[in-house]
Structures are given as structure tokens and as C-alpha cells.
Amino acid sequence: MFLNILCKKLKICVNNKQNIFWTLMFPIILGTLFTIAFGGIFESYKFEQVKTAVVFDTDNEQVVENAKTFLEGISNDGKKLLDIQYLEYDEAEALLKDGEKVNGIIRVKEDGKLTLDILSNGVLSTIQQSIVTGYNQNVTMIEKVAKEHPEKLYEVIKGVSENTSYVLPKSLGGDNKDPFISYFYNLLAMTTLFASMHSLRIGNNTQANMSKVGARANASPVRRMSFQIAGFIASFLVSLAVVEIGLTVMIFILRVEFGGNILMIYLTSALAALLGVSLGFFVGNLGSFSLDKKEGILVGITLLGCALSGLMYGDMKIIIAEKAPFINKINPAAVISDSYYALNMFGVGGRFFETVMYMVGLSLILTIGGLLLGRKVSYDSI
Amino acid sequence: MIVFKTFFKVLSRYKFSMIMYLAIALAIITIMSGFNSSGNASYYSVSQGIIVLDNDKSEVSRGLIAYLETINYIYEDDYTEEQITDMIYYTKASNYLIIPEGFGEAFLSDSGNPLKIESTKEVDTRMGYTVEAEMDSYLKLTANYMKGGYSFSEADELSRESLADMSAVNMVSEVVIQDDKIFTVFTILPYALLTLLCSAVLPVILRFGTMLISRRTGISSLPSVKKQSMLALASALVTIGMICVLIIISSLLSGEMLTARWALIAIDVIVFSMTAVMIIIALSSFGINPEAAPAITNIVALSFSFLGGIFVPIEHLGGTAKAIGQFLPTYWYSEAIERIKSGGGLNDIAICLGIQLLFGLMVMVIGMLYGRYNLRKAE
Secondary structure (H helix, E strand, O other): OHHHHHHHHHHHHHHOHHHHHHHHHHHHHHHHHHHHHHOOHHHHHEOOOEEEEEEEOOOOHHHHHHHHHHHHHOEEOOEEOEEEEEOOHHHHHHHHHOOOOOOEEEEEOOOOOEEEEEOOOOHHHHHHHHHHHHHHHHHHHHHHHHHHOHHHHHHHHHHHHOOOOOEEEEEOOOOOOOOOHHHHHHHHHHHHHHOHHHHHHHHHOOOOOOOHHHHHHHHOOOOHHHHHHHHHHHHHHHHHHHHHHHHHHHHHHOOOOOOOOHHHHHHHHHHHHHHHHHHHHHHHHOOOOOHHHHHHHHHHHHHHHHHHHOOOOOOHHHHHHHHOHHHHHHOHHHHHHHHHHHHHHHOOOHHHHHHHHHHHHHHHHHHHHHHHHHHHOOOOOO | OHHHHHHHHHHHHHHHHHHHHHHHHHHHHHHHHOOOOOOOOOOOOOOOEEEEEEOOOOHHHHHHHHHHHHHOEEEOOOOOHHHHHHHHHOOOOOEEEEEOOOHHHHHHHOOOOOOOEEEEEOOOEHHHHHHHHHHHHHHHHHHHHHHOOOOHHHHHHHHHHHHOOOOOEEEOOOOOOOOOHHHHHHHOHHHHHHHHHHHHHHHHHHHHHOHHHHHHHHOOOOOHHHHHHHHHHHHHHHHHHHHHHHHHHHHHHHOOOOOHHHHHHHHHHHHHHHHHHHHHHHHHOOOOOHHHHHHHHHHHHHHHHHHOOOOOOHHHOOHHHHHHHOOOHHHHHHHHHHHHHOOOOHHHHHHHHHHHHHHHHHHHHHHHHHHHHHHHHHO
16 A cells, blocks of 8 residues: 555656756756856966066166076976066057956066066966065165175075975865865755755645645545655655756766765765755644745745855855854755765765764654654544 | 735735845845955955964964965964865865974074975965965075074064065056945845845746636736736836845945945946846746746846856856856846946946846847747637
8 A cells, every 4th residue: 555655646746847847957057057157267276377578678688687587487386487478568568458468567677676567466466476576575685685794695696596495285185176166066955955845745735634635645544654654755756866867967968076986976965865855844744834834934944054055155154164163064055065075075984974974864853853743733623 | 906915915925035035145245245355556465364383383483474474364273184174175275384393493504405384275276376485485585684694583574574565566557446345245236136036026926827817817807908017016116125125235234325336336236127027027928837936036046146247256257157148137237337346437337237128128028929929829
């Protein structure tokens, strides 16, 4: 009998095409748009040569030679730092003002110092400024030492020409370090939490005073809990299919690199879908509100949770981690997105299992809570 | 009048989601308004967050940290490895520096083989490199001053003074871009407007259009034109109310009201709202189930916001995103804000306002034609 009910419930879920369409289209449409919007941003953060025009305002060959040697010699991890074009000032100015053809103009002055002309502030301008300031301060220092401690001048010039570095660069661990991937984590979190819409009707459809279907179900000799469990399993199966199809489209068609073991990503999504369905099941059994009100509660929980975990503004999660870390611990959307993040940055380990425990634990609490709430309801008393 | 009253009766069902979207939008506006800078009339170095673990605690390490603090924001708390990874991943910090024990001693002894400061960063990022370059510049200059016969404290002072000198940098831009709070706050308003309209007004109109209700109202004595105009009037009233609430809240948050640029921004908001209403009218012609409103709200609001430069500035988006964005009203709303930022007047933003309205009209006409086609098909 249970299998019979399960099959019927599965049919009902599959026939709710509108619900399936939107929960499936939601990650696909937004995933596509996110891929278009964020595709190139992280690449632009990566280090590339800074396009720089160099103009000589002097004919002093020594000054020109020193500046050329210095500017061409600056490198970062073996790569040249500046992409230099030697130009007349008018040409350089035209390039500077014409979009992004050069980021700044370094002018070599008669006194051996450099100046920098830029259009706007930014990281590239800061890099150029640090080069120009560094060079000028060496010139100033040599002049100062020559004046105050001439006997030390040779040592200072030797020191300036030495290529000493005080920094040992190390790379951050993890698979995909693109911070914009967190928008996809949150999108998945929202998709899995929206899976709650599939299980929302279970409560109303098993209570005689809430719907006609519920009245019919209660008139049958089958226990109410059987209807509820069958409905829950059917909703979970449909949600699982929808979420995993959405995830597959993101991974294999949109080529989103979530980072971490791909099988674990699928398993995590299954757990997140279970959490979503449990949430819907619990809210569906909560009190005797209308379906609209229950839907409003679910949308509110999902949206607020996703907003706090950074769906609209990526830094929100880290801001909350600083100001009110407990919110990230109890917010289902934040925990789901954190599970994907943990897989990406730390692999299958303590932090990942912490999120898994939360998802399993909360799913159990919500499901049992929903069953208890649905079980206790009685309508008439003689 | 019955349609008008019923509209508000149905609308009251959505007050919870309206409050929710308004709260979300306000939370984002409040947080983002804290990140505006003071403008670019003069040059300033870009600040980075740096996590520092000073195992040395010497005069040299303290001098280095004090120098870095003049440009950047230093985090010196006891962070776990996971917290550090989180901070670098979410770009809260660009580098995690570990100053080894004995660093100061080795630096002062000038052995030619200094102890190195471990700098963990996202590989190849410009921000990470900038901090490393700042450290190297300071330490090299200080070391060379010391070679020139100065004590560490003298060398430290001279280096800091020299490196703080920005007189070599000239801003050659003729346009001074204002970067005040008002721009940050109002840039996010389209998201709030779209979510409020899609989550509240759209489902109400959709409910009036559901098969049973439209058939019921269709056989009533109320003429269809009157019904439609009552719906339009009610929607307009709700939209005007939303605009007023959002403009007042945003003005209070930004601390600016009734200035010339405020008026220009308000015009931009009003034009965008008209466009948003036209989008809603178009969407309502497609016979969508009202239950799909939450999904539609998120798809429309998030995609328009991300591609239109509402959450992420347009200049940061990739080429394809920019190209697509140009076909969205949110892009032209943001463009108008950018032009006002650069000191533009009504003439400068007129084209942006025009394109927004044109987009709205085009979408609305397509929606209405589709609706009429469906009606004829049904007949």
C-alpha cells in the first residue's frame, strides 16, 4: 500500500510542471547570467603587465640610461612588471585619455627624478606610483648621503643596485580561488532551498480541514503518517532530480568550476535538497495557515538566508562572520554555500563534515518536527 | 471601484514578501554605503587588508607594520588558518604575512642574506603584489639609509617620510568624479524596485488574469476597459508609494536631499520605475502562474542587477556581460548615475533616460501583442 501511495505522490509531484519548470530554470537561467557577468572578473584581478608610456623630458644620456635600466628591470616572479612604450608626451597623453591604452605616463625629468601622470586612482596606478616613488627616493637618498655621509656613498649605491628581496611569496591553498564562484554556491543554496516548494503542500494535503485531498486521505484506512512519509519521499526524489540536473548543466555546459571533488559536490547537493524538502515539509505542517502564508514564510526564510549568505552582495557572508558569526552557523543557506566552499578550499575535512552534520541534523529535526506537528492535529471533539 | 479595492485586498497577502524584499534591499544599501570613498580629485594609494603575525616583535618588525598601516588596514588578531583562508578568499585581506623570529636582528646585522617574511596571497593577484612591493620598498630604502650611516630609527623615519611623498603623481583627468554616499545608495535602488514590484504587484495582476477569475470578471457588467484602467491606477499608486518610500529612505541614509544632483538622481529613479512597471505589464501578459512569482522576481531582479552594474560596477564586468547589459534598463540607469557623478546635467543623462523608457515601451508592446495573440487564439 505504501508503495502505491508513493507512486501516486510521485505522479502528483511530476505533474506539477510549473513548479518543476521554475525550480529547474532558476539555476539554469541565473547560472548562465552569472557565468556571463562574472566570467572575466577574476582574470582581471590577476597580475598582468601594467601598460605604461615613458616620456623623456631630458637629453641627459646618463639619466635616460639609468631610468631605462631601472624601469625595464622591474619584475615580479620573473615576469616584467611594466609594458613600456617610449613616446613623445602628446602621443602618450592621447593614449592615456583614449580608454585603457596606457594606464599612466612616467616622465623622466632633467634632475633624474620621475613623475607619474594618471587619469584615476586604482591598483594599477598604485603599482606605478610605488615604482616612481621608490626610484625618486633612491635618488633623494643618494643625494642626502653624498651630502651628509660621503664616505658611505659607494656602499649605498652598491646597496641600491643589489636585487635583495625580503619577501617569500606563498600561494593560498584550494582549487578555485575565484571569489565570484561564491555567487554560484549561493545560487545552488537558493535552488536547494526552493526545493521546499515541492514538499510544502504535503501538510495541507494530509489534513482534513485544510484541503479536499486531505479530507479524502483522512477518510481512507491508511495512516496519515504513511501519506506524509510517501509525500516526503516523492518530493525529495523530484527535488533531487531537479537540483542534480541544474548542477549538471552548471558543471558540464556552463563550465562552472566549483572546486573540490565532483562526486562530493553532487552528494552535498543531495543533502542540501533534503534540507530544503525537510524545511518545506515542516512549514507545510506548521499550524493551519493558508498555503499562501506558508509559501510566504518559506520564500522569506529562503530569500533572507540567501541574502545574508551573499547571493546579492558577495562580501555579506564575511561581514556577518565578523559581526554576528552565529547567524552563519544557523542560516541554512550560509551552511549550504559553506559546504561547497569548504570542499573547494579545504577538501573533505573537518569543516566540510561540520556542514554535513548540520544539514543532516537539521533535516532530521525538521522532518520529525513536521511529522509530530501533522500527527497531533485533531479536528472535532465530542 | 470594486477592482481597485480588490487589488489592494489581494496585495495585502503579499505584505510579508514586500517587507522581506525591502529589508533585504535596505540591508544591502546600508552595508554598501559604508564603502564609498572621498572622491578622486587627488591621488591616493589603494588600501589592502593585511593579516600580520609578528613572531619577531622587534624594532624593525614594528617599524614595518607601522609603515604598512599608513597605507593599508592591518589585522593583528589571533586568526585560525581557516579564518585567514576565508579572509583572503573573500578579498577582505590580500596577504597573510608571517614575520619570522630573528627577522629584525638579521636585518640590522646586514648579512646580505636576510630572513624572509612569508607572504601568503592568491597567486598572481595585483593586490597581493602591491603589498609585497610596498614591504620591499620600505625595507630596501631603510637598509640603504642604514648603509649610509643612519641609525635604524633615523632610517625608518626618513623612509616613511620619503615613501609617503606623493608629489610625483599628477592627476590629469579634467573630470572630477564625485564618489559620495548618495551615488552608492541610489545605485542599488533598481534592485529594490524590481523585487518589490515583481513580488507584490506582478502576482496581484497575475491573479486577476487567472482563467477562472478572468472568466468571472469577463461576464460581469463591468467593462473590460474600466477593469484594466482600475488595475493600472492601483498599480501606479502602489508604484508611486514604493518610489516615495525608497527615495525618502535612501535620502536619509545618504544624508542628502533636494540638491541639484539629488533631483537628477530622483528623475533617473522615476524613469526607471516607469520602465519597471512596463516590464511588469509585459510579464503579466504571458499568463504565468502567480505561484511562480518568487522565482520570476529573483530571476528578473538578480539578472538585471548583475548585468546592469547594480551590484558589481560595469567596468568590472566582462565584455559579453557589458554587451548584454547595454540592452537592459538597469545598465542605462547606472550609466546615468555615472554621468551625474562626473558632474553631468539633465542634457547628459537624457539619452540614458530615453533608452530606459524605450526599453520599457518595447517590452510592454511585445507583451501586449503576445497577450492579444493568446486571446484571439483562445476565442
